[in-house]
Amino acid sequence: MGKTLAEKQEVVADLRSALSKSQMVMVIDYAGLSVAEITKLRKQLRPVGTLCKTTKNTLMKKAIANEAKWQAISDLLKGTSACLFVESDIAATLKAYQTFQKEIKKTELRGGVFDGRAFAPDQIKAVAELPSREELLAKIAGLVNAVPSRLAGSVNGVPQALGRAINEVPASLARAVKAMQEQKASAN
Secondary structure, eight states: OOOOHHHHHHHHHHHHHHHHHOSEEEEEEOTTOOHHHHHHHHHHHGGGTEEEEEOOHHHHHHHTTTOGGGGGGGGGOOSSEEEEEEOSOHHHHHHHHHHHHHHHOOOEEEEEEETTEEEOHHHHHHHHTSOOHHHHHHHHHHHHHHHHHHHHHHHHHHHHHHHHHHHHHHHHHHHHHHHHHHHHHHHO
């Protein structure tokens, strides 16, 4: 038995809520997945801040009807569609999905929408190869910490060089005086 109008409206409201919290929405074909497998996918995606929802394409189209930012999703909604609502780390979501896909081999990424633009599966997979947010922050922190260390090394080197130069002045002055004396002696 189908859902009542009130239940459908509640599903559409839930989808709109998920869309409002999302940075990106990816659409996958989940045909052939068992309930246990789709549950496993949901569990793998939850820790990286992604919600996986399966719904009728018509209900998803109603959820995006007044949202210009998400209109491109309608082209991806064909057949059995599951939407991955990415709330935080896009690269981590892609890596978690790819791990699941390699293991199960029954799903296919159709594409995604980010900032109102549709992305093909190969474009989305390229994002997965980028370093995660945490890796980038660690690299930036390492670079920021390296600057004071190098600066301290340079600052410490200035007094040492100055000390060597000051120590060299009497010796070079003595050499200059000796050279002048030798020059006078050879001239006489």
